[in-house]
Amino acid sequence: MRAGTPAQSKSARLRALLASRELEFLMEAHNGISARIVEEAGFKGIWASGLALSAQFAVRDSNEASWTQIVDMLEFMSDATSIPILLDGDTGYGDFNNMRRLVKKLGQRDIAGVCIEDKLFPKRNSLLPDERQPLADIAEFCGKIKAGKDSQSDPDFVIVARVEALIANRGMDEALERAESYREAGADAILIHSKEPRPNEVLTFAQHWDRRHPLVIVPTRYYTTPTDAFRKAGVSVVIWANHVLRSAVAHMTAVARQVHKDESVAGVEDHIARVSEIFRLQGEEELSQAERRYVASEAQTHAIVLAATRGAGLESVTEDRPKVMLPIAGKPLLAHLVDQFQRQAIQRITVVAGYRAEAIDVGGVRVLHNPDYMRSGELASLACARDAIHEDVIITYGDLLFRRHVLRDLVEARGDLVAVVDSELPPQDSRDYRDLAYCSRIDHPLMAEEADLERVSERADTLHGEPSGRWIGILRARGRGREQLLVALETLRSRRDFAQLGMPDLLNALIGAGHTIKVLYIHGHWINVNAAEDLIRGSDFAHGPMSPGGTR
Ligand code: SPV
Numbered sequence: 267m268r269a270g271t272p273a274q275s276k277s278a279r280l281r282a283l284l285a286s287r288e289l290e291f292l293m294e295a296h297n298g299i300s301a302r303i304v305e306e307a308g309f310k311g312i313w314a315s316g317l318a319l320s321a322q323f324a325v326r327d328s329n330e331a332s333w334t335q336i337v338d339m340l341e342f343m344s345d346a347t348s349i350p351i352l353l354d355g356d357t358g359y360g361d362f363n364n365m366r367r368l369v370k371k372l373g374q375r376d377i378a379g380v381c382i383e384d385k386l387f388p389k390r391n392s393l394l395p396d397e398r399q400p401l402a403d404i405a406e407f408c409g410k411i412k413a414g415k416d417s418q419s420d421p422d423f424v425i426v427a428r429v430e431a432l433i434a435n436r437g438m439d440e441a442l443e444r445a446e447s448y449r450e451a452g453a454d455a456i457l458i459h460s461k462e463p464r465p466n467e468v469l470t471f472a473q474h475w476d477r478r479h480p481l482v483i484v485p486t487r488y489y490t491t492p493t494d495a496f497r498k499a500g501v502s503v504v505i506w507a508n509h510v511l512r513s514a515v516a517h518m519t520a521v522a523r524q525v526h527k528d529e530s531v532a533g534v535e536d537h538i539a540r541v542s543e544i545f546r547l548q549g550e551e552e553l554s555q556a557e558r559r560y561v562a563s564e565a566q567t568h569a570i571v572l573a574a575t576r577g578a579g580l581e582s583v584t585e586d587r588p589k590v591m592l593p594i595a596g597k598p599l600l601a602h603l604v605d606q607f608q609r610q611a612i613q614r615i616t617v618v619a620g621y622r623a624e625a626i627d628v629g630g631v632r633v634l635h636n637p638d639y640m641r642s643g644e645l646a647s648l649a650c651a652r653d654a655i656h657e658d659v660i661i662t663y664g665d666l667l668f669r670r671h672v673l674r675d676l677v678e679a680r681g682d683l684v685a686v687v688d689s690e691l692p693p694q695d696s697r698d699y700r701d702l703a704y705c706s707r708i709d710h711p712l713m714a715e716e717a718d719l720e721r722v723s724e725r726a727d728t729l730h731g732e733p734s735g736r737w738i739g740i741l742r743a744r745g746r747g748r749e750q751l752l753v754a755l756e757t758l759r760s761r762r763d764f765a766q767l768g769m770p771d772l773l774n775a776l777i778g779a780g781h782t783i784k785v786l787y788i789h790g791h792w793i794n795v796n797a798a799e800d801l802i803r804g805s806d807f808a809h810g811p812m813s814p815g816g817t818r
């Protein structure tokens with residue numbers, strides 16, 4: 267989503283937008299969260315609108331908010347985003363000297379550029395209905411531009427000079443004269459503003475201007491103009507100057523009124539952002555990850571990936587590699603799994619390999635070998651990784667792809683033993699109807715009620731009634747749960763059929779020994795790779811944000 271390479275400064279990226287041969291766009295934002303929303307929407311740059319910034323403080327766009335209050339807000343906006351911000355700096359908040367200090371302070375806060383307008387401090391908004399818009403003297407304004415340019419520390423810092431002659435009814439000739447003077451004074455672009463309901467003025471200006479220097483416009487009043495007309499006229503950048511603020515005001519007004527009328531929030535719940543979306547926009551996940559990294563915990567979480575099989579049904583593509591090394595969306599299946607662990611700050615990852623173990627070359631993992639993989643099953647592989655069953659361990663099948671939240675929720679789940687169960691069941695005739703989970707409670711759509719695993723079964727089990735879902739192949743064990751798991755594994759090991767046993771046998775043995783396995787319900791958002799067509803499905807899944815249910 268970034269314009270330019272990450273190595274470029276934000277100023278360089280704003281400069282590139284102005285120089286681009288394409289028509290580019292800046293979208294208004296007025297605080298940290300709106301700036302982040304604008305970036306996530308795909309915009310390459312932000313217009314920190316004076317109107318919107320003052321309005322969110324509920325003060326007038328007449329320099330009632332101090333310039334330091336504006337710059338403080340800009341710091342939040344800049345911290346929240348990676349795209350360049352162009353500040354609507356009004357008149358520069360004073361004379362040339364105030365402008366110098368402003369440019370210095372903006373550079374320190376990584377603001378890419380500033381737009382100043384040739385009016386007098388304190389300015390008034392250009393769209394106000396009356397016409398009191400005194401203009402600055404041309405020479406004085408040119409001095410301000412030069413002072414700004416001489417004060418920038420980043421050579422790419424952008425100063426846009428905004429011509430208000432049309433707003434002040436001074437005519438096209440004066441507008442062009444001013445623009446040319448500002449260009450000669452060193453402005454990096456000219457913003458020509460108009461409050462006419464049609465674009466005639468700006469299009470005429472653009473025609474005379476003839477692409478002499480980057481041209482910026484603000485089609486708030488002439489909003490019905492097809493964007494292509496601006497493209498054809500040689501405009502460089504269009505600023506959508508206040509639409510995020512106005513949408514927020516419209517929505518906030520409607521919601522506040524409805525809640526007041528209803529004396530309840532139930533009627534608005536479906537029309538407002540979820541609390542989890544607010545957390546996401548605030549970057550909660552990053553903090554959780556950092557906590558896991560920096561806050562001393564009793565035990566680090568380890569991961570064990572069971573990856574010994576070639577993969578029945580995948581023989582044609584597994585001649586030279588095990589199933590976990592099959593490419594999905596450009597990288598091995600195992601690398602996706604490792605990425606997921608690392609995102610949760612789980613760095614100690616042990617892979618139990620078997621078939622074509624030498625082909626496993628994913629970084630960041632320790633590879634162990636189950637020499638008897640041809641004749642043995644999952645528990646034999648797990649036994650090979652006995653020394654990796656640490657205080658806190660997540661054991662998983664190697665052929666899974668799942669969304670990030672699955673592991674995040676598991677890491678945050680309480681319980682000594684926790685199994686991930688998908689409550690979306692596949693159709694009865696599914697080819698892959700296995701690892702059915704029978705739980706003490708089914709997944710409740712409204713309430714997060716605790717459930718325990720009661721049995722995992724290969725096939726529908728009339729004794730236990732309807733299955734509650736499918737165990738997806740992920741188990742977490744820690745503390746007491748880890749001790750219980752080790753004892754259960756040892757007990758099963760003494761069975762003569764141990765080589766044939768799989769993970770469900772271990773889960774059932776734990777339950778049979780009276781231990782509690784908590785259920786973490788999920789609803790789809792995972793798949794496992796079992797057959798050739800799963801490779802394509804896996805690719806779609808890895809590329810897409812959402813997924814169909816699992817197939818195991
Ligand atoms: C702003 O967004 O604050 C602007 C554009 O300066 S306008 O409101 O049209 O003057």
Ligand code: MG
Pocket residue numbers: 315316317354356
């Ligand atoms: Mg403004």
